[in-house]
Amino acid sequence: MNLDDEHDPLDPLISEHLRGRLDPQLGRASAAFEAAGNTPQPTPHKRSPRLFIPIALGVGGLIAAAILVAWPMLGDRSPVRQPVDIAVVPATTKTSPAPDPNYERFVLWRAVDEGAQVVDATTPVRKVRYEALEQIEWEDPVDQATIRLSVPVAQVVLVQQQTF
Amino acid sequence: MEAYLEPATTAQLVFRAKHGDREAFGALIRLYERTALAVAYAATADASSAGDATQEAFLRAWQRLAALKEDGKFATWLCRIVRNVALDLRRKSHAARQPRGDERDRVADPVMELDQRETADRVDEALWQLDDVSRTMVVLRYYEGLSSHAIADVLATTATAVDMRLSRARQRLRTTLERVRT
Numbered sequence: 001m002n003l004d005d006e007h008d009p010l011d012p013l014i015s016e017h018l019r020g021r022l023d024p025q026l027g028r029a030s031a032a033f034e035a036a037g038n039t040p041q042p043t044p045h046k047r048s049p050r051l052f053i054p055i056a057l058g059v060g061g062l063i064a065a066a067i068l069v070a071w072p073m074l075g076d077r078s079p080v081r082q083p084v085d086i087a088v089v090p091a092t093t094k095t096s097p098a099p100d101p102n103y104e105r106f107v108l109w110r111a112v113d114e115g116a117q118v119v120d121a122t123t124p125v126r127k128v129r130y131e132a133l134e135q136i137e138w139e140d141p142v143d144q145a146t147i148r149l150s151v152p153v154a155q156v157v158l159v160q161q162q163t164f
Numbered sequence: 165m166e167a168y169l170e171p172a173t174t175a176q177l178v179f180r181a182k183h184g185d186r187e188a189f190g191a192l193i194r195l196y197e198r199t200a201l202a203v204a205y206a207a208t209a210d211a212s213s214a215g216d217a218t219q220e221a222f223l224r225a226w227q228r229l230a231a232l233k234e235d236g237k238f239a240t241w242l243c244r245i246v247r248n249v250a251l252d253l254r255r256k257s258h259a260a261r262q263p264r265g266d267e268r269d270r271v272a273d274p275v276m277e278l279d280q281r282e283t284a285d286r287v288d289e290a291l292w293q294l295d296d297v298s299r300t301m302v303v304l305r306y307y308e309g310l311s312s313h314a315i316a317d318v319l320a321t322t323a324t325a326v327d328m329r330l331s332r333a334r335q336r337l338r339t340t341l342e343r344v345r346t
Contacts, residue, residue, distance in 0.1 A: 010338055011306065017287040018307035022201045025215030029200070030193050032219040033226065037186075107183040111176055130179050157175045157236055 056136070056149040063151060102139045107132055116161065125158040178235040181226070189229075193222050196239060199318060200246045202307045206300035207250035209292055213257060217250035224249065243318050247300075290340035298333040301326055 109132040119125050134151040174195065180188035200221060204214035225242055232241050291299055297319070304310045304318065312323040312330070319326070 010334065010341070013283070013341075014287060014291075014302070014306040014337070017284055018202075018205070018303060020284070021211040022198075022205055022214065022307055025201055025211055025218070026197060028215045029197050029219045029222040030190060033186075033190060033193055033222055036223060105184070107180070107185065109180060109183070128175070130176065132179070132183060134183060155179065155235070159175070159236065 056147060059151075060149050067152065102141055104137045106135045106137075108135070109133070114156075117158075119158065124161040126161055128157045128159055130155045130157065174238050175235040178229070178232065178238045182229050182232075182235070189226055192238065196242055197222075198308045199239060199304065199310070200242060202303040203243045203246045203300055203318070204250040205307075206296065206303045207247055208254045209288065210257075213253050214250065217246060217253050221246040221249045239318050240320050286341055290337045293340055294333050294336060298329045298336075301329055302333050302337070305330060 109130065112129045112131065114127040114129055117125055117127050130153075132153045134153065136149045136151075138147045139145070140147075174192070177188045177192050177195075181192060197218065200218040201214050204217040204221070205211060208214050208217065221242065224245055228245075232238065291302065294302060300319065301315055304315050310318070312326040315326045316323045
């Protein structure tokens with residue numbers, strides 16, 4: 001362990017030491033997460049199906065109305081919001097099976113790259129818009145009626161770019 | 165460090181995971197497991213406890229993901245959880261500063277094994293003489309190979325502060341290892 005070498009041995013010494021200690025621990029977190037397979041993310045509220053139906057209809061109606069009102073306004077004031085390119089292929093995700101066999105939940109999502117912008121006159125950022133449509137479908141086992149609730153979600157993320 | 169060059173990918177995975185996509189969260193675990201292990205090891209000084217803390221922290225992160233406000237800040241948020249869990253484990257087990265012999269590499273040659281153990285003990289000793297923050301930065305740099313900017317992101321500080329601390333830490337490590345050697 002000579003520290004006076006022209007090539008400083010400190011870097012490989014510590015790197016190898018840490019790899020020897022920590023590499024055997026890799027994979028444990030994934031395995032634990034897989035093992036806890038059916039652990040759902042906690043949801044804010046659990047409602048009975050009977051209560052769920054009117055609430056779902058009400059929320060869906062409100063969201064649809066809000067979109068109808070907001071859409072033209074958003075479209076009018078966006079000369080610089082024209083997407084430069086669609087960088088990410090839209091995807092559909094079916095989430096883990098729900099405990100109720102009559103209940104199905106889908107999430108359709110996509111990311112739209114809206115190009116580079118400058119924030120605070122100095123910071124270059126890339127504007128990425130994430131859009132998701134969460135669809136919940138519930139079928140009443142008694143009368144076979146189907147309730148479908150669609151919730152659109154949009155989120156804009158500014159990704160800081162490196163300057164050279 | 166793919167995870168840090170493509171923050172949009174991380175935000176995208178977090179976004180999907182928030183909507184219940186387990187595969188997306190699995191990808192986040194693969195991306196950030198080494199970072200989490202590094203932070204946990206710096207807090208516990210014990211590899212096995214670091215593995216325990218990392219495992220527990222990811223499970224907590226999955227369950228609390230809805231509380232994360234900025235999807236692009238997943239690494240910073242996760243590392244806070246990891247550090248809290250690791251410090252809890254350290255308090256409970258009192259295992260800090262007592263590296264386990266059974267973690268060391270098994271080799272056929274007993275002389276080589278002895279030499280490796282002595283070297284490992286010296287490095288552990290030198291690492292443990294650093295303050296918590298500097299040790300975390302050193303482990304993130306030397307184990308995960310993170311840049312100063314990436315370390316600053318994870319620890320919510322500036323790249324300049326990281327560079328200064330790393331420089332002092334390296335000097336101190338060098339001095340300690342030299343002193344132990346002679």
